[in-house]
Amino acid sequence: MNFQVENLFKDGKEVFYERGSFIYRKGDKISDEAIFYIKDGLVTLRVNKKNGDKIKVYRQKGEIFGIDESLILNERIIDSIAEENTIVYIWNKTDFFLNTSINWELSLYSIKSLSSFLRILNSEFLDQKSFSF
Amino acid sequence: MSKITEDFIKFGFEGESGLTAEFIQKYSIKFPKNKIVFHEGERSSDVYYILEGSVFVTKKMHDTYKVLTYLEKGDIFGEMGVLEETIRSATIITREDSTFLKFTKEEFKEILKIHPRWIDKIIQDMSERIIKMIQKL
Numbered sequence: 001m002n003f004q005v006e007n008l009f010k011d012g013k014e015v016f017y018e019r020g021s022f023i024y025r026k027g028d029k030i031s032d033e034a035i036f037y038i039k040d041g042l043v044t045l046r047v048n049k050k051n052g053d054k055i056k057v058y059r060q061k062g063e064i065f066g067i068d069e070s071l072i073l074n075e076r077i078i079d080s081i082a083e084e085n086t087i088v089y090i091w092n093k094t095d096f097f098l099n100t101s102i103n104w105e106l107s108l109y110s111i112k113s114l115s116s117f118l119r120i121l122n123s124e125f126l127d128q129k130s131f132s133f
Numbered sequence: 134m135s136k137i138t139e140d141f142i143k144f145g146f147e148g149e150s151g152l153t154a155e156f157i158q159k160y161s162i163k164f165p166k167n168k169i170v171f172h173e174g175e176r177s178s179d180v181y182y183i184l185e186g187s188v189f190v191t192k193k194m195h196d197t198y199k200v201l202t203y204l205e206k207g208d209i210f211g212e213m214g215v216l217e218e219t220i221r222s223a224t225i226i227t228r229e230d231s232t233f234l235k236f237t238k239e240e241f242k243e244i245l246k247i248h249p250r251w252i253d254k255i256i257q258d259m260s261e262r263i264i265k266m267i268q269k270l
Binding site: 122 | 190192201212213216217222223245246249252253255256257259260261262263264266267268270
């Protein structure tokens with residue numbers, strides 16, 4: 001957990017999600033309140049593959065989620081589920097992206113969050129094209 | 134840590150339009166087509182900016198390298214391992230003859246701090262890569 005980042009998020013709206021409830025679902029419109037910081041609990045980000053398989057990525061206390069979709073899209077393409085009773089701070093995406101431009105800790109924190117997600121997807125996704133040496 | 138020169142700050146502020154011949158000479162590195170720039174699993178120490186050409190981002194599967202995506206002029210690679218202070222997550226192979234600007238971890242962090250354009254670009258690029266991958270799965 002990064003206390004500087006948590007302090008920034010405390011300006012956001014605090015919301016409690018009961019274990020098993022959806023924080024958002026695939027297809028939900030992305031409102032301005034789009035970036036989540038986990039104050040307490042555990043969240044599953046669930047990617048539903050076309051073949052029916054699911055990829056689960058866990059986000060725990062002190063981690064951020066929701067950045068990628070809210071920056072690029074108008075609606076969610078993954079599910080977010082409270083794996084345990086969870087409290088999140090929800091942040092306005094306009095404020096969030098203004099702050100990533102000026103706050104080094106938040107920037108680094110956000111990049112690390114995206115990077116860890118990308119690593120997991122990298123290991124799942126392999127195109128047909130290949131090289132041999 | 135290397136000295137942060139005026140040229141360095143100019144690149145940080147202006148991007149490619151702020152590049153000088155001296156800066157390019159100091160930081161650029163050329164690779165021919167189909168050459169490995171770095172391997173998955175290696176310790177991360179440098180970050181690359183694609184000045185010319187393009188690269189494949191690959192994962193080694195048995196004796197072949199499977200292509201995850203490709204990156205082109207203006208894209209950055211190597212930043213994930215450096216910022217996360219962990220090992221390389223993929224093997225990078227040149228798709229054509231390519232020229233990169235190569236920065237140490239310290240130099241790259243200085244660039245990020247010079248102008249918010251770099252943070253915005255990295256967050257935007259990573260988000261696009263994540264969304265594209267999810268949409269293909």
